[in-house]
Amino acid sequence: MSLLESEESSPLLTGDADSTQDAERSRWRSIRVMYFTMFLSSVGFTIVITSIWPYLQKIDDSADASFLGWVVAAFSLGQMVASPLFGLWSNHRPRKEPLVCSIILNVAANIYYSYVYLPPSQNISHATLGSYLD
Numbered sequence: 001m002s003l004l005e006s007e008e009s010s011p012l013l014t015g016d017a018d019s020t021q022d023a024e025r026s027r028w029r030s031i032r033v034m035y036f037t038m039f040l041s042s043v044g045f046t047i048v049i050t051s052i053w054p055y056l057q058k059i060d061d062s063a064d065a066s067f068l069g070w071v072v073a074a075f076s077l078g079q080m081v082a083s084p085l086f087g088l089w090s091n092h093r094p095r096k097e098p099l100v101c102s103i104i105l106n107v108a109a110n111i112y113y114s115y116v117y118l119p120p121s122q123n124i125s126h127a128t129l130g131s132y133l134d
Helices: 003-008 017-059 065-092 096-114 123-133
Strands: none
Touching: 017 065, 065 096
């Protein structure tokens, strides 16, 4: 078998042009959906980040600017830890499972964060945990 024959029988050359173009369109559609999802996530983060400082001051008078940094960093740390894990999960299981789980976790963390003011003590710790889980 010559090199020329093996190249002609490669899977890339045996498919028709329409299926290649459909795959290309599907790939770009997935990329656009991912970009839109990340945009919405960034908008949500921006909305929440602007309300954190007044919220921290309301739940605990001793909260200072350095603690605000810890709360914001907890959000980023949680995202840094969870993103590869959810990516690995979506590579080995149906993509719907990690998506639904992340939505449920996000809603639960937002509800937890919204009720941080209720416990009589350690409100700042709860705020950090809620930000981390979000």
